[in-house]
Amino acid sequence: MAERKGIEVSLAIAESASACNVDCIAAYPITPQTHIVEHLSELVADGELDAEFIPVESEHAAMSACCGTAAAGARTFTATSSQGLALMHEILFIAANLRLPIVMTVANRALSAPINIWNDHSDVMTERDVGWLQIFAENGQEAADLVPICHKIAEDKRVLLPIMLNFDGFILSHVVEPIEMLSRDEVANYLPPYEPQQRLDIDHPITMGPVGMPEVYTEAKMAHEHAVRSAYGPICEHLDGFAKMFGRAYHPVESYKAEDAEILFVMMGSASETAMSWVDEVRAAGKKVGIVRFRLWRPLPVADFKKAIAGAKVLGIIDRHFSPGGPGGPVAQEVKYMMYGEKNAPKVVEVVAGLGGRDLDDDAFNNLFDKCSKVLGGGDVPPFELIQVRGGHYGKA
Amino acid sequence: MNQPVLLSPLLRQERMPHIWCPGCGVGVSLNCFVRAVEKSGIPQDRIHVVSGIGCTGRVAGYVNVDSFHTTHGRALCFATGLALSRPDSRVVVYSGDGDLTAIGGNHLIHTARRNVDMVVICVNNFTYGMTGGQVTPTTPENMKASTTPYGNFEYTFNLPALMEACGATFVSRWTVFHVRQLIRSLEKALKHRGFSFIEVLSPCPTLYMRRNRLGNPLNMMEQFKERSVIRNGEGTAGTSLEEGADLIVGDFIEVRRATFKECYERRMTEVLGERFVPYEGVR
Ligand SMILES: Cc1ncc(C[n+]2csc(CCOP(=O)(O)OP(=O)(O)O)c2C)c(N)n1
Ligand code: SF4
Numbered sequence: 001m002a003e004r005k006g007i008e009v010s011l012a013i014a015e016s017a018s019a020c021n022v023d024c025i026a027a028y029p030i031t032p033q034t035h036i037v038e039h040l041s042e043l044v045a046d047g048e049l050d051a052e053f054i055p056v057e058s059e060h061a062a063m064s065a066c067c068g069t070a071a072a073g074a075r076t077f078t079a080t081s082s083q084g085l086a087l088m089h090e091i092l093f094i095a096a097n098l099r100l101p102i103v104m105t106v107a108n109r110a111l112s113a114p115i116n117i118w119n120d121h122s123d124v125m126t127e128r129d130v131g132w133l134q135i136f137a138e139n140g141q142e143a144a145d146l147v148p149i150c151h152k153i154a155e156d157k158r159v160l161l162p163i164m165l166n167f168d169g170f171i172l173s174h175v176v177e178p179i180e181m182l183s184r185d186e187v188a189n190y191l192p193p194y195e196p197q198q199r200l201d202i203d204h205p206i207t208m209g210p211v212g213m214p215e216v217y218t219e220a221k222m223a224h225e226h227a228v229r230s231a232y233g234p235i236c237e238h239l240d241g242f243a244k245m246f247g248r249a250y251h252p253v254e255s256y257k258a259e260d261a262e263i264l265f266v267m268m269g270s271a272s273e274t275a276m277s278w279v280d281e282v283r284a285a286g287k288k289v290g291i292v293r294f295r296l297w298r299p300l301p302v303a304d305f306k307k308a309i310a311g312a313k314v315l316g317i318i319d320r321h322f323s324p325g326g327p328g329g330p331v332a333q334e335v336k337y338m339m340y341g342e343k344n345a346p347k348v349v350e351v352v353a354g355l356g357g358r359d360l361d362d363d364a365f366n367n368l369f370d371k372c373s374k375v376l377g378g379g380d381v382p383p384f385e386l387i388q389v390r391g392g393h394y395g396k397a
Numbered sequence: 398m399n400q401p402v403l404l405s406p407l408l409r410q411e412r413m414p415h416i417w418c419p420g421c422g423v424g425v426s427l428n429c430f431v432r433a434v435e436k437s438g439i440p441q442d443r444i445h446v447v448s449g450i451g452c453t454g455r456v457a458g459y460v461n462v463d464s465f466h467t468t469h470g471r472a473l474c475f476a477t478g479l480a481l482s483r484p485d486s487r488v489v490v491y492s493g494d495g496d497l498t499a500i501g502g503n504h505l506i507h508t509a510r511r512n513v514d515m516v517v518i519c520v521n522n523f524t525y526g527m528t529g530g531q532v533t534p535t536t537p538e539n540m541k542a543s544t545t546p547y548g549n550f551e552y553t554f555n556l557p558a559l560m561e562a563c564g565a566t567f568v569s570r571w572t573v574f575h576v577r578q579l580i581r582s583l584e585k586a587l588k589h590r591g592f593s594f595i596e597v598l599s600p601c602p603t604l605y606m607r608r609n610r611l612g613n614p615l616n617m618m619e620q621f622k623e624r625s626v627i628r629n630g631e632g633t634a635g636t637s638l639e640e641g642a643d644l645i646v647g648d649f650i651e652v653r654r655a656t657f658k659e660c661y662e663r664r665m666t667e668v669l670g671e672r673f674v675p676y677e678g679v680r
Contacts, residue, residue, distance in 0.1 A: 029544070031528060
């Protein structure tokens with residue numbers, strides 16, 4: 001096993017994509033993702049990675065070019081963030097429905113306006129329904145490891161779907177972490193060369209993406225829904241395979257001190273790592289609190305989640321995006337969907353926090369914990385609240 | 398801390414100091430712009446500045462006029478909407494080469510083709526400054542960028558020629574060395590009816606120059622001074638920025654052609670006659 005070396009997480013992701021021996025990268029720079037594709041362009045230019053690097057003129061072009069290279073049967077990788085992901089929106093559906101196994105890392109960042117380059121989850125959450133597989137890393141090691149895992153999942157003939165690997169912009173993308181990097185040989189043992197099921201090939205011509213009349217459109221959507229939902233099995237298999245080969249185990253849902261917890265926080269991304277030290281402190285004071293984190297977000301790992309929260313009385317959800325005028329944040333919405341009609345379902349308390357780079361700190365956790373404690377003590381479940389607001393939610397102090 | 402003394406009430410004192418690096422040319426271009434506005438006599442409340450995203454795009458936040466800091470590549474579209482609904486105002490798009498010619502390239506060719514009445518100031522520093530110096534459609538051949546570490550091998554845009562071909566009716570290129578000429582040119586553009594495009598060549602010492610070992614910002618100013626040949630009114634043929642060749646600057650094109658609004662009104666009047674009521678804009 002390789003040694004741990006200090007490396008910026010973005011560079012680790014690029015090195016990891018290079019170790020996967022990707023064939024094509026089409027990308028456009030955007031903060032805080034840029035270092036990934038810049039480093040890949042260097043690796044290609046230096047001859048360390050035998051691949052085509054296409055410095056296109058926008059993200060719309062980037063995702064379109066990725067569809068082209070993937071349709072030709074190339075192992076395709078790209079990265080983006082925020083406005084760039086939003087600009088790809090149209091093509092994300094195309095990649096998904098044409099079943100093109102593109103791997104894209106998204107350095108999660110807020111959307112304009114106001115212009116903001118810092119971290120939250122509004123970019124990925126607004127792309128929740130595009131039909132990609134979606135996975136969230138908690139730290140740099142995980143982000144680097146998930147690159148080969150994502151290629152393995154995406155290219156599995158039972159799956160054949162594009163996959164978005166999310167990791168928090170700046171908080172992860174720009175930190176130097178000690179990371180155990182996998183060598184190209186190690187990755188090659190895990191990830192065999194990509195063999196496309198179907199590709200654009202002049203000797204065996206096919207048409208990709210033609211018109212789907214009302215007679216077939218619903219069936220095409222059904223097939224897609226089936227593909228995303230049933231990707232769950234292969235995803236678990238490939239996470240397990242990785243654990244067996246390299247000793248680092250990742251699961252669709254992760255928990256921390258959850259077994260006997262009465263109050264469980266639910267969150268995604270790097271915040272859960274910050275929350276762990278807070279949990280340790282609160283536990284030391286005798287409070288039974290823990291954390292559950294979604295690593296896999298699409299397909300939604302319903303059974304794993306239900307298992308992880310079994311026994312909890314109150315769930316405290318932290319969302320990093322929300323639907324204005326709607327039902328609050330996406331994680332809370334989906335958790336409630338999973339809880340509805342369940343016997344002895346825990347109460348769900350939700351806050352939206354950590355928007356546009358505002359730190360998720362002990363104050364935020366304490367705020368949510370207080371709300372959860374009141375509910376645990378028999379209080380009413382409060383409506384969703386945007387916390388960390390100067391002057392309070394709706395101007396209430 | 399000493400507050401810098403601003404040259405013009407058209408700049409926002411409270412936003413200083415600005416974010417541009419020492420030796421960057423964007424600030425020089427902005428000084429030229431505010432002087433041109435003052436000379437043009439256009440009142441402060443009749444100028445709108447629209448920027449995309451980038452180091453140059455920051456201009457929208459520093460000018461003391463109604464301004465719109467938009468998204469990367471779309472400044473021209475925001476500006477088209479603004480120009481058509483405020484025909485009594487001057488709309489100025491102020492952005493970088495990447496914003497206007499890469500991600501926004503589609504809008505550039507169509508806004509020029511339609512001859513929408515606006516002034517476009519394109520600061521060409523040969524790279525994407527804000528994101529760390531990647532290759533752009535204006536990076537000269539063989540020059541290095543972070544995404545082309547062994548030199549750019551793609552064909553490079555000659556922006557004035559592109560704009561002439563698209564139908565722009567005022568087309569210039571100057572450098573940040575040519576401050577007097579640039580002020581005059583901007584003043585003319587502000588008074589021109591139709592689509593004006595001014596390319597301003599500008600040093601980016603932090604990314605482009607350092608990576609290409611082009612010395613300090615003064616070296617580029619010297620290059621601009623020594624290599625430039627002024628050619629006014631002779632069109633854009635032969636103006637490409639090839640390595641070693643003369644650096645052709647000047648007001649290349651100044652012609653009058655019906656603007657988008659004029660074409661629209663003419664056609665509607667032909668078809669609808671008296672029933673057509675021209676739009677006067679929002680008040
Ligand atoms: C849709 C989208 N993609 C990418 C970016 C990231 N981005 C911000 S500025 C910029 C390039 C700026 O270059 P240029 O327009 O030449 O202006 P300069 O910074 O050189 O003045 C990029 C790629 C973005 N903000 N939005
Ligand atoms: S990076 Fe370049 S373009 Fe941006 S402010 Fe610095 S010198 Fe100017």
